[in-house]
Amino acid sequence: MMPMIQIPDSDLTAYRAEPHGEPKGAVIVIHEIWGLVDHIRSVADRYAAEGYLAVAPDILSDAGVSPSVGQELHNLAKNQDEATRMTAQPLMREKLTATREPAYGAWAISQLRRVVDYLETQPGVDGRIAVTGFCFGGSYAFALAAADPRVKAAAPFYGAPPEESDIASIACPIHAFYGGLDERLMDSLPAVSTAMADAGVDFEATVYEGARHAFFNDTNDLTYDAEAASDSWTQVLEFLEAELA
DSSP, X not given: OOOEEEOTTSSOEEEEEOOSSSOSOEEEEEOOTTOSOHHHHHHHHHHHHTTOXXXXXXXXXXXXXXXXXXXXXXXXXXXXXXXXXXXXXXXXXXXXXXXXXXXXXXHHHHHXXXXXXXXXXXXXXXXXEEEEEETHHHHHHHHHHHHOTTOOEEEEESOOOOOHHHHTTOOSOEEEEEETTOHHHHHHHHHHHHHHHHHTOOEEEEEETTOOTTTTOTTOTTTOOXXXXXXXXXXXXXXXXXXXX
């Protein structure tokens, strides 16, 4: 594994995964609510293997969810025993209280923009910067696309978009991925698609019928869907290749 880096002029550390040779661009990989656990580092490594400079910032440690705490919560939440899973819920509510405050959201976006600043200075990136994220991170991938016009492509996985008033600020193409059994997001998707169209955003949604929330996370036997994960990975790479070329 590559070492953690400090993002200049920010509060963030991040995992940096290097491509072999000149990068095809850069990808910001925003973690799930579990924080910067090994699974997210492995996703960054996969992007690096495809030729991208991948940076996965830790935007939860300052809110009280370090990678070790996040891994503990994830282990409880994915346990096969329902009673054990239930014990995770009050603990999660306690640990994630800070992330529900409006001030946290503003802070997180300001810090993610520092990641964009950093990537702009990296050799070979040449402004070719994309963002992806999962669940909590998917929502922040949407939000960063709305907040920073330097982002050239966004690929949120099962994330919620920003308020409708912010959608008009999105200046890059978005390809979003959802599980068909993810009821909350499926219920809101028609309105989201309409709002994106009304704002003139280049928005595409791929829905995997029969897949659940967190279908991409291969460390969670309860939700992982190998077919959906494989197809979405292929589509993400094609999307980035087209938009960052």
